[in-house]
Amino acid sequence: MGTIEIKEGGVMSELTESRIYEWLSAVTDPEVPVLTILDLGIVRKVSISNTEKGAAVTISITPTYSGCPAMDVISVGIRMALLSQGIKDIKIELQLSPAWTTDWMTEDGKRKLKEYGIAPPNRKAFQPLGFFEEEEVTCPRCGAADTTLVSNFGPTSCKALYKCLSCFEPFEHFKCH
Amino acid sequence: MTPLLKYTLRLADNALIIGHRLSEWCGHGPVLEQDIALTNMALDHLGQARSLYQYAAEQVNNMPAAEKKNLFTGDAIQGLIREGGMIDEDNVAYLRDGWDFCNILLVEQPNNDWAYTIARSFFYDTFNYFFYTELRNSKDTTLSAVAEKSLKEVLYHKRWSGEWMIRLGDGTEESHTRIQQAVNDLWMYTGEFFKMDEVDTTMLQNGDGVDLPAVKMQWEQRVAAILEEATLQLPPTGWMQDGGKQGVHTEHLGYVLAELQFMQRAYPRHVW
Known part of the structure; x- marks a missing residue:
């Protein structure tokens, strides 16, 4: 051609x-x-x-x-x-297969998410969590590691709701998927 | 109807109907976060239904005219096919009558209260997890792709409903009593998950379908373990009701369809 x-x-x-x-x-x-x-x-x-x-x-x-x-x-x-x-x-x-994973998100994308106030996916997708076990997510606003899960489901399918126990700001986390 | 089309429709109908049931909670959840959780899961199911209905429509459109004369009982969709038109995912969802729906009976059972909704989701999500895990190996590339995609979402559902089972069972006296009642009442609809009929057997033999008795063993183990952790009694083995996969439903499905299909039936081919 x-x-x-x-x-x-x-x-x-x-x-x-x-x-x-x-x-x-x-x-x-x-x-x-x-x-x-x-x-x-x-x-x-x-x-x-x-x-x-x-x-x-x-x-x-x-x-x-x-x-x-x-x-x-x-x-x-x-x-x-x-x-x-x-x-x-x-x-x-x-195209459905291979299924999308947050592992395909670029590092630049993760940086932009954090600056936007959304905690980016922070581990390799598909390490399943046990019941009541929470992911370690850093607060995108103050950087504290002391955060807690509010709900695994957020305003869009791809995000979970978290709260920072240090600065007390609620924030969204882009789920590892 | 080919076994593949029937199989596709069963999976699609399961997803659509459970998705609709969960979406009925929208605006009525006990707390905002759980309201959002239910609508998120409803959206996942709806998305899975959409992929499967697209596949079903594609199969119908590619059939020779002689084979698609009597696919469905309702004239709303059969008329479209007779006119030689191409059907799409919306036609399959909105224009079939109750007889043509082949979802399992469990998913059409009403929400009743929080306990029933949780128990129904728990039984279904656990099944879905093991089922889709197996369906990933299907030789049918569309079914395996849908399974691979859906499985990631089902993991969230399974975790959510499993945690709620434990929370309610091992919670207050009131929550324990009500979740046990829901488990007991819904138990007879769980046998249908694993009942192989001709469609299932043909699909399995062709390497396209799932070995349901194998899934049953995994499901029973998992359900027993969670119920134990939730301090709940596993209901005794007994009579199991089926029929949904063959189009024979409980009275509840008609009401679901009346609400779900109203707009398209009242204003045919209406778009917005």
């Missing part, structure tokens, strides 16, 4: 996967707007092909949780990002 070119700023340039990843880095999670979909690790594959009508792009994304309502908004976000770059033939595929 030859080089696929697109018109950018009046000049033709090569369409590569890394160009597309650059565009995708502008698409954010509607629930946690500091995170891009690349930070979250939900973009699994990008492929480009040439058709008679021009470049066709297929993006595979994986949901964080089965019922995550943000996935539809994210799909629209991806479509808009590519459309604005002149790509018209866009296919978005939902």
